[in-house]
Amino acid sequence: MRAMTLDTLPTPCFVLDMARLRQNLETARRVRDAARCKILLATKAFALPAVFPMMRDYLDGTTASGEQEARLGADTFGKEVHVYSPAYAPGEVARLSEIAQHIYFNSAVQLAQYGSVARAAGARIGLRVNPGYSNATLGGDLYDPCAPKSRFGEVAGKLDQIDWSGVDIFHVHALCESRAKGSVGLIEHVADQFAPYLEQVSAVNFGGGHFLNKPDYDVGALIAAIQAFRARFPVEVILEPGGGLVVDTGELHASVIDLHWNDGAIALLDASASTHMPDVLEVPYRPDIVGADEHGVLAHSYRLAGRTCMTGDIIGDYSFDAPLAPGDRVIFEDQMHYSFVKTNTFNGNPLANLAVRHEDGSIELLSDFDYDAFRSRLGR
Numbered sequence: 001m002r003a004m005t006l007d008t009l010p011t012p013c014f015v016l017d018m019a020r021l022r023q024n025l026e027t028a029r030r031v032r033d034a035a036r037c038k039i040l041l042a043t044k045a046f047a048l049p050a051v052f053p054m055m056r057d058y059l060d061g062t063t064a065s066g067e068q069e070a071r072l073g074a075d076t077f078g079k080e081v082h083v084y085s086p087a088y089a090p091g092e093v094a095r096l097s098e099i100a101q102h103i104y105f106n107s108a109v110q111l112a113q114y115g116s117v118a119r120a121a122g123a124r125i126g127l128r129v130n131p132g133y134s135n136a137t138l139g140g141d142l143y144d145p146c147a148p149k150s151r152f153g154e155v156a157g158k159l160d161q162i163d164w165s166g167v168d169i170f171h172v173h174a175l176c177e178s179r180a181k182g183s184v185g186l187i188e189h190v191a192d193q194f195a196p197y198l199e200q201v202s203a204v205n206f207g208g209g210h211f212l213n214k215p216d217y218d219v220g221a222l223i224a225a226i227q228a229f230r231a232r233f234p235v236e237v238i239l240e241p242g243g244g245l246v247v248d249t250g251e252l253h254a255s256v257i258d259l260h261w262n263d264g265a266i267a268l269l270d271a272s273a274s275t276h277m278p279d280v281l282e283v284p285y286r287p288d289i290v291g292a293d294e295h296g297v298l299a300h301s302y303r304l305a306g307r308t309c310m311t312g313d314i315i316g317d318y319s320f321d322a323p324l325a326p327g328d329r330v331i332f333e334d335q336m337h338y339s340f341v342k343t344n345t346f347n348g349n350p351l352a353n354l355a356v357r358h359e360d361g362s363i364e365l366l367s368d369f370d371y372d373a374f375r376s377r378l379g380r
Contacts, residue, residue: 045242097121126169135182175209243337272306
């Protein structure tokens, strides 16, 4: 949109580093090539069309959680479109069949109700199964698709009632920010527990949550597990990471706009946990900041907070070498996955803008979210 420098970049703003993104995508390429599997981008975690041309060179397509994400993948990524939702509204499957080549259903009931519609349009049909394997390493039951009474996937006890001749893809999703132990464990669990059904399909989708690009993720172990699985079952294997493709590739740049005191120093930012980093409250977790440490470690300690009216709009407690002042920049690390896709305008807070740091070091601002962006979300 327009060239900037980091010093002149308006805040709040998410900044994606293209060089780091390419490094992560090279990991995906390594897995694809060695394991001979497909890897999709889960746009629920990361959806930035400006960088899709780079990602297209490394990935097989996108996977969506609903109609609008599916349309985004079809319009801006241009390769395979897969879509899964725990429930479809009337008419939605017919519309999806015009843009998605792979449509996944959540239950035998859905399969019976909508499978013929998707099949008639030429789509491959997937069935999500609850594998009963819990390995979500973040957020407990909040992010565990196999938590008790989960709404995700048909239960194992009903699989014998399904006509598998109408199913192309056996789909499971059980991970969240899992390392290789979780990925390998899921693959082996599915192979051991669901072999009779795997022998009747042409593809198996092991979902997302594979945190491929964390330094402690054993990529070789994942490759070996997929190779062993494909040696046992002659099927196509699909992975659909979101965060695992963009972890540690960018930051949220914010500015101090005021200071307050109430039994300790409080720095009010133009970025908010409530509106710009909702997972800080939902998981919850404390994001790292460039040059900062735990509260009390460095000379000057602050509670960092947003300016919404929600009392709990607290990002966390930190310490800095120098005192903070209005206008100072605060840079939150690892903010590319599940952050800008979940932002909102509560209290009229502006959406955080989007920018990329190109591989030559130049900064490009991609958006200019203003009053019109706020007003357009409120209807006529």
